[in-house]
Amino acid sequence: MLKNPEQTIGTLIDKQGVSFISSIGEDGFPCTKAMLPPRKREGIKIFYFTTNTSSMRVSQYRANPKACIYFCDKRFFRGAMLQGTMEVLEDHASKEMIWREGDNMYYPQGIADPDYCVLKFTAVLGRYYHHFSSQNFDIE
Template sequence: MDPVVLKQIMSLVNDAHTIIVSSVDENGYPNSKQMFKKIHNGLEKFWFSTNTSSIRTRQFLTNQKACLYFVGESNGLMLIGEMKVCTDNESRRMLWNEGDEKYYSLGVDDPDYCVYEFTSESGNYYFNLEKHIFNIEELIEGAISSM
């Protein structure tokens, strides 16, 4: 991928405060929700915190197919992959912040607190009426080989 395009993509991801997260419901229809960006590892992995009891959690437990969408002023990025629902202590502590008690009154061990781990498979970046479709694995391999 062109290094300039990759830089634009990473700038969009790093500057985003929220991300549109899409799941698939029991009837096969897409469902989207805006979520706060927590942490990420490049374009490969993203983590979010939410309620175990949420509709989206039930959907991801049934069907892990997911999509993230980043909205820029004149560009956009769609990442397609799978969303894992994590309830292990390590994942929950990784995202826990002081003040989260207002959402999860029992603290980091609240049974209604879980973490989503999104793993990207492919992406589509839109800018200047052009789209750049890419495979995450190939993008990572290309970055490693250019070092």
């Protein structure tokens, strides 16, 4: 039994250099993409990612906000899947919140770059895999 999901999953997430996000395509099939780790997280309920407004993923989330994020610790063969919804945020405050030095390399116009946006994921439930078994848990 997973005694403290927020601590266990949070530690797993913080140690990963890659995260995976999934959206639903126009054809109804899931689409998964490797991303950099979230720029910010609030427990294991809310996560913020940076991406291009012009990306396929943004258009998919706008059409259908259902989403999934996954974190994998390949060294210990364990992982955490979180299901929920993804919002596309383009307001200045959200963009400024996760902006980092060096982001101008990707977004030359800075925080105001129209091709820069924030993905906000809100989890509703999770599934943790370790020791060759899986366990569902609620997100509080």
